Amino acid sequence: MEDEFSVALRQTAQLMERELDAFLPQSTNPEWPLHDAMRYAGLSGGKRLRAFLVIQCADLFDVAREYSIRVAAALEIMHTYSLVHDDLPCMDDDDLRRGVPTVHKKYDETLAVLAGDALQTLAFEILADPKTHPSASVRSELVLKLAQAAGGHGMVGGQTMDVYANADTISVPVMSRLQQLKTGALIAYACEAGAILGHAAPAQITSLRAYAHDLGLAFQITDDILDVEGESSEMGKATRKDVDAGKATFVSLQGLEKAKIHANMLSEQASSHLSIFKGNANLLRGAASFTVQRKK
Amino acid sequence: MEDEFSVALRQTAQLMERELDAFLPQSTNPEWPLHDAMRYAGLSGGKRLRAFLVIQCADLFDVAREYSIRVAAALEIMHTYSLVHDDLPCMDDDDLRRGVPTVHKKYDETLAVLAGDALQTLAFEILADPKTHPSASVRSELVLKLAQAAGGHGMVGGQTMDVYANADTISVPVMSRLQQLKTGALIAYACEAGAILGHAAPAQITSLRAYAHDLGLAFQITDDILDVEGESSEMGKATRKDVDAGKATFVSLQGLEKAKIHANMLSEQASSHLSIFKGNANLLRGAASFTVQRKK
Numbered sequence: 001m002e003d004e005f006s007v008a009l010r011q012t013a014q015l016m017e018r019e020l021d022a023f024l025p026q027s028t029n030p031e032w033p034l035h036d037a038m039r040y041a042g043l044s045g046g047k048r049l050r051a052f053l054v055i056q057c058a059d060l061f062d063v064a065r066e067y068s069i070r071v072a073a074a075l076e077i078m079h080t081y082s083l084v085h086d087d088l089p090c091m092d093d094d095d096l097r098r099g100v101p102t103v104h105k106k107y108d109e110t111l112a113v114l115a116g117d118a119l120q121t122l123a124f125e126i127l128a129d130p131k132t133h134p135s136a137s138v139r140s141e142l143v144l145k146l147a148q149a150a151g152g153h154g155m156v157g158g159q160t161m162d163v164y165a166n167a168d169t170i171s172v173p174v175m176s177r178l179q180q181l182k183t184g185a186l187i188a189y190a191c192e193a194g195a196i197l198g199h200a201a202p203a204q205i206t207s208l209r210a211y212a213h214d215l216g217l218a219f220q221i222t223d224d225i226l227d228v229e230g231e232s233s234e235m236g237k238a239t240r241k242d243v244d245a246g247k248a249t250f251v252s253l254q255g256l257e258k259a260k261i262h263a264n265m266l267s268e269q270a271s272s273h274l275s276i277f278k279g280n281a282n283l284l285r286g287a288a289s290f291t292v293q294r295k296k
Numbered sequence: 297m298e299d300e301f302s303v304a305l306r307q308t309a310q311l312m313e314r315e316l317d318a319f320l321p322q323s324t325n326p327e328w329p330l331h332d333a334m335r336y337a338g339l340s341g342g343k344r345l346r347a348f349l350v351i352q353c354a355d356l357f358d359v360a361r362e363y364s365i366r367v368a369a370a371l372e373i374m375h376t377y378s379l380v381h382d383d384l385p386c387m388d389d390d391d392l393r394r395g396v397p398t399v400h401k402k403y404d405e406t407l408a409v410l411a412g413d414a415l416q417t418l419a420f421e422i423l424a425d426p427k428t429h430p431s432a433s434v435r436s437e438l439v440l441k442l443a444q445a446a447g448g449h450g451m452v453g454g455q456t457m458d459v460y461a462n463a464d465t466i467s468v469p470v471m472s473r474l475q476q477l478k479t480g481a482l483i484a485y486a487c488e489a490g491a492i493l494g495h496a497a498p499a500q501i502t503s504l505r506a507y508a509h510d511l512g513l514a515f516q517i518t519d520d521i522l523d524v525e526g527e528s529s530e531m532g533k534a535t536r537k538d539v540d541a542g543k544a545t546f547v548s549l550q551g552l553e554k555a556k557i558h559a560n561m562l563s564e565q566a567s568s569h570l571s572i573f574k575g576n577a578n579l580l581r582g583a584a585s586f587t588v589q590r591k592k
Contacts, residue, residue, distance in 0.1 A: 030457045
């Protein structure tokens with residue numbers, strides 16, 4: 001039987017599929033290949049954990065779902081752009097993503113670059129749209145924080161570190177910072193966006209930030225563990241890629257057992273930051289457990 | 297002797313160099329290659345016509361320069377991202393830009409993709425920053441309109457058309473739409489941003505939009521003319537590229553003489569839209585003349 005968290009995550013994923021279908025452009029104009037590639041990238045499934053976090057964190061403050069769902073969609077679109085570009089031949093050179101060919105394999109490199117570019121733009125377009133929140137100051141802050149999380153001092157900075165990291169000299173603290181930027185920043189934004197929508201008090205924001213920080217790192221360590229232990233058929237992408245490429249990961253730096261202990265510790269620590277929300281944050285606690293228990 | 301417009305454009309270019317130097321990141325962190333590539337792309341000169349248009353249009357409404365300069369910088373950063381990605385091997389495959397190696401030649405493709413990505417993000421970050429305007433609703437609208445101009449229904453849509461256009465079947469109207477998206481949308485945004493900052497009246501916005509529309513098209517036709525007539529040494533990039541690639545341009549579609557007449561007609565028409573601003577818009581009229589008279 002599915003637990004409460006798994007049901008909620010699955011419902012979010014279904015909801016996002018419908019929402020993204022409405023947000024992603026469709027046309028018969030001469031630029032349709034772009035719109036086609038954007039839709040292909042955006043609608044090829046995914047756990048939608050980031051969307052889940054936005055909606056659940058906003059729920060803590062009784063934010064109307066019509067607002068949090070739009071922010072969740074914008075964040076999933078931002079995340080999708082980063083995957084499309086990360087998969088490019090000049091980046092991680094991946095052929096498979098979520099069980100289907102990556103965008104540059106399905107179309108070509110040109111469309112993968114352009115679709116990624118336009119997906120990033122679309123994320124900001126959704127956030128700045130008055131439909132996303134009646135308060136312009138909320139919209140403006142949602143844009144500002146997403147830009148800070150995604151840009152050269154956030155996600156793209158982390159991706160750069162990842163590409164240029166020297167596997168022989170990298171340490172656990174450096175790897176932690178790399179992952180905080182590369183994957184942690186958008187996960188933290190997911191939680192912060194809920195707080196922005198909900199006009200959260202400073203202590204609440206601090207708690208959600210701490211939760212997101214630990215969750216993000218636990219998520220990445222688990223990704224590294226799954227790269228070693230996961231089955232390609234279940235993961236929907238190539239496994240043992242990092243190992244085979246001699247790339248530094250938490251597993252290569254800490255060993256498999258220590259990495260698992262580290263991830264579990266972070267997952268428990270993440271949940272403990274939610275104490276001020278009492279029973280209202282149970283689904284977020286479920287997300288923390290899921291993060292380290294998932295098989296893909 | 298330089299005319300009033302040329303002096304003002306040169307001053308804007310100098311100003312932008314200083315502003316962009318402050319906006320573009322610099323670090324000794326492990327992600328420094330990204331910041332280095334972003335600075336290289338952003339500080340390699342350029343006419344800065346888009347920045348000029350933002351500042352001059354905002355000046356029509358007595359907007360404080362501290363605001364319009366930031367919006368101008370954000371737009372130049374957005375434009376820079378598009379050039380970096382357009383130059384990529386999978387796009388136009390250009391080795392030279394503004395007389396120096398393109399980003400993927402100076403660094404590599406990976407950094408060119410990532411630097412372009414982070415530059416786009418930075419443009420939105422600047423616009424959403426409270427320093428850019430005290431009114432959140434102005435900031436939010438600046439973000440929304442830039443996203444609309446730059447995304448899949450704007451600049452990136454036009455770039456896609458350009459890549460996939462069939463030179464044998466394309467017509468002047470289709471080419472006009474392509475260029476309106478590819479280069480026209482950001483030029484129109486430059487003028488509209490000035491109007492947003494200045495809380496312009498609807499009739500004033502209509503006039504500036506019409507001006508920008510004609511100016512953008514005149515600009516592009518002139519680019520096509522310069523691709524045929526310009527000197528590579530003066531242009532700072534390869535010429536006759538479109539011709540040699542058998543690519544459709546306004547010159548290939550209309551012939552050189554007709555293209556020149558078309559551009560001049562649009563330039564005069566652009567100026568005529570400014571009549572409601574009387575003598576205050578003389579520098580914008582200068583921009584319209586410059587657009588078709590420039591040698592690079």
